[in-house]
Amino acid sequence: MGWKGSLRKSITCAVIVVIVLSSGVAYGQSAILRDAIYPVGKLAPRDSSPILKVGDTAPDFTLPSIEGSKVSLRDYRDRKNVVISFVPAAWTPVCSDQWPGYNVSKKLFEKHNAMLLGITVDNIPTLYAWTRQMSPDKLWFPVLSDFYPHGAVASRYGVLRSSGESERALFVIDKKGTIRYIDIHDINKRPRLEDLARALELLDKQ
Amino acid sequence: MNNDKRRGLTLLIVAAALFTFAWVSPGGTPAFAQTGQKLYSDTKRSLPEFNLPIPQDQTEKDYLGLSGKGTFKIGQIKAQVVIIEVFSFYCPICQVQAPLVAEVYQKIQGRPDLKEKIKMIGIAATNSAFEAKSFKETHHVPFPVFPDEEADAAIALDVKYTPTFIGVRVDGTGSQEQFYWLPGAFKDSTKFLEEILKTSGLE
Numbered sequence: 482m483g484w485k486g487s488l489r490k491s492i493t494c495a496v497i498v499v500i501v502l503s504s505g506v507a508y509g510q511s512a513i514l515r516d517a518i519y520p521v522g523k524l525a526p527r528d529s530s531p532i533l534k535v536g537d538t539a540p541d542f543t544l545p546s547i548e549g550s551k552v553s554l555r556d557y558r559d560r561k562n563v564v565i566s567f568v569p570a571a572w573t574p575v576c577s578d579q580w581p582g583y584n585v586s587k588k589l590f591e592k593h594n595a596m597l598l599g600i601t602v603d604n605i606p607t608l609y610a611w612t613r614q615m616s617p618d619k620l621w622f623p624v625l626s627d628f629y630p631h632g633a634v635a636s637r638y639g640v641l642r643s644s645g646e647s648e649r650a651l652f653v654i655d656k657k658g659t660i661r662y663i664d665i666h667d668i669n670k671r672p673r674l675e676d677l678a679r680a681l682e683l684l685d686k687q
Numbered sequence: 688m689n690n691d692k693r694r695g696l697t698l699l700i701v702a703a704a705l706f707t708f709a710w711v712s713p714g715g716t717p718a719f720a721q722t723g724q725k726l727y728s729d730t731k732r733s734l735p736e737f738n739l740p741i742p743q744d745q746t747e748k749d750y751l752g753l754s755g756k757g758t759f760k761i762g763q764i765k766a767q768v769v770i771i772e773v774f775s776f777y778c779p780i781c782q783v784q785a786p787l788v789a790e791v792y793q794k795i796q797g798r799p800d801l802k803e804k805i806k807m808i809g810i811a812a813t814n815s816a817f818e819a820k821s822f823k824e825t826h827h828v829p830f831p832v833f834p835d836e837e838a839d840a841a842i843a844l845d846v847k848y849t850p851t852f853i854g855v856r857v858d859g860t861g862s863q864e865q866f867y868w869l870p871g872a873f874k875d876s877t878k879f880l881e882e883i884l885k886t887s888g889l890e
Contacts, residue, residue: 578777582818585782585825615779671777675817 517614521573526667529648532639535663539563539654540637544600544625547609552598552623554654562595562684563654564677567635569646571603571611575671579649581615582674583622589674590622593681595653597622602635602647604628640665653680734761734855734863737843739810739833747831751806752859761855762863766806768887769863771853773810773841776818778849780872785826788850790876792829804889808833812841812849846870854883 533539543553557563568579580599583590590597601608605626612624627634627647635647642648651672653662662680666672738758742748752765761769772788774781788807795805809832811819819834835841844853854867867886873879884890 578775581779581782582777584779585776586821588825589821617783671813673815673817674776674821675815678817 517572518574518577519572524668526669527648527665528642528644528668529640529665531663531665533652533660533663535660537660539565539652539658539660540634541658542634542637544627544634545605546623546625547605547612548619548623552625554598554658557596557656558658559656562593562656562681564590564595564597564681565638565650565652565654566597566599567638567640567647567650567652568599568601569642569649569668570601571607575649575669577611577615579671580612580620580624582671584616584620586674587621589678589681593684594656595681595684599624600627600634600647602627602632602641602645642668651677651680653677653684655684732865734853734865735843735845736760736863737840739808739840742831744831751808751831760861760863761808762857762861763859764806764808764857765859766857767804768806768883768889769855769857770805770807770883771810771844771855772807773812773835773844773846773849773851773853774822775812775849776814776822781822781850782826784850784872785822785828787873787876787879789827789829791880794876794880801884801889805883806830810835810840810844812846813838852879854887856887 539554541554543551546552554563566579566583568575571577583597583599599620599622601624603611603626605628608624608626612620632641632645632647635641638650638652640648640650649666649668649670649672651662651664651666652660655661661684662677664672664676664680738760741753741755741757741759742751748754751759753759753763761771770791774784792807795801795807807830809819809823809828809830811822811832811834813836814822814834815836816834819832822828823832833840841847844851846853848870850872852867852869852873853865856862856864856866866888867883869879
C-alpha cells in the first residue's frame with residue numbers, strides 16, 4: 482500500500498476513534514460526578530435473554546448491603562411490595578443519575594407500600610463510595626452488591642450481559658412474591674419515572 | 688521508517704488532531720467546563736434560540752408576562768433579566784441547590800425595585816413532564832419549570848451538566864442577550880444575586 486493509501490486508512494481509523502470517544506457526550510447530566518464518570522459510549526441496548534415474565538414467582542436471593550447487613554427478598558414477603566432496580570455499573574453515565582431520582586421519590590414508593598432494592602454487580606467498597614456521592618445523607622433504600630459469585634442474582638433474573646454488567650432493569654414484585662412488571666430497559670437510557678409510577682399504581686388495583 | 692510504523696504514527700497524529708478539535712466547541716468553549724467556572728460571564732452573546740410552551744397556569748403566565756397558547760422564546764418574557772436554571776430531577780446537586788435557588792427568587796420578589804425586572808425559569812433537561820413536576824413539587828420550586836425531555840433546549844444552550852445558571856438580558860420584544868453563565872452550583876444566594884445584578888448592569 483502506498484503513502485496515500487496509508488494516510489486514507491489512517492484518517493478513516495482516526496475518525497472512527499474520535500466518534501467512539503465523543504459518543505459519551507450527553508446533555509443535561511448531573512455535574513456532581515462529572516469528573517468521575519467513565520464514558521462508556523453507546524452500548525448495545527440489551528445483551529441478555531429474558532428468562533422471567535410477569536406472573537412468575539420472583540427468584541429469592543440474599544445479598545450484602547453497603548450498610549453491612551444482608552438483605553433477602555423474602556424479608557419483604559407479605560409485608561411490602563418490592564421494586565428491584567438493576568443498574569449496570571457504578572461510576573457510569575445514566576446509572577449515576579437514576580438512583581438520585583429514586584432517592585427523592587421516597588414518597589412515591591411509600592404511597593404504594595413498596596421497598597426499593599438497588600442492585601449492581603460492583604463490590605461493596607465501590608458501591609459505598611459511589612452512592613455517598615449521590616446524596617449528603619445516605620440513600621433511603623438498600624444498595625446491594627451482586628459482586629460474588631459475580632452477577633449471580635442478575636443471571637437468575639436474566640439480566641446479566643455478556644460483559645459482566647447487568648442490564649438496566651426494573652422488576653416490580655408484589656407482597657406475594659409475584660412479578661407484576663418488568664422493564665429491561667435500553668441500557669443507554671434512563672427509565673421514565675411515570676412508567677414505574679404506573680406499574681406501582683397497578684399493584685393497588687390487584 | 689517502515690510502512691507499519693508510518694501508518695501507526697499517522698493514525699496517532701490524525702486522531703489527536705481530530706480529538707482536540709472535537710473537544711472544543713465551535714465557540715471556543717471547552718466542551719466540559721469546570722464546576723464554578725464562569726464562562727461567557729463577561730462576554731456578550733446572543734442566546735441561542737429555542738421555544739418553550741406557554742404555561743397553562745395563569746399565575747405563571749402573569750409572572751412571565753405571556754398570554755395565549757403556543758410557544759415563546761426567552762426574549763419574549765416581560766422583564767429586563769431572565770435567570771434560567773437548567774437542572775434535572777435526577778441531579779443530586781440540583782436537589783441540594785433547590786432551597787438556595789428558591790431563596791434567590793424570594794429575595795427578588797421581596798424587592799419592589801427588582802421583582803418586575805428579574806424573572807426566573809427552570810428548564811428540566813432530559814426530564815419528562817412527570818419528572819419535572821415531581822421536582823417542582825418535592826422542592827417547592829416557586830418559579831415556572833419546563834420539561835425538556837429530548838434536551839432540545841439544553842442542546843441549544845450547550846448545557847452538558849446540571850445545574851447550570853444562565854443570565855439573559857431581555858426587553859420583552861425578542862432580544863435575548865446572554866451575559867452570565869455558571870456551570871455548577873452556587874453556595875450563597877445573596878452573592879449570586881449580587882453577581883447577576885452587577886453583570887447584567889441592573890446595578
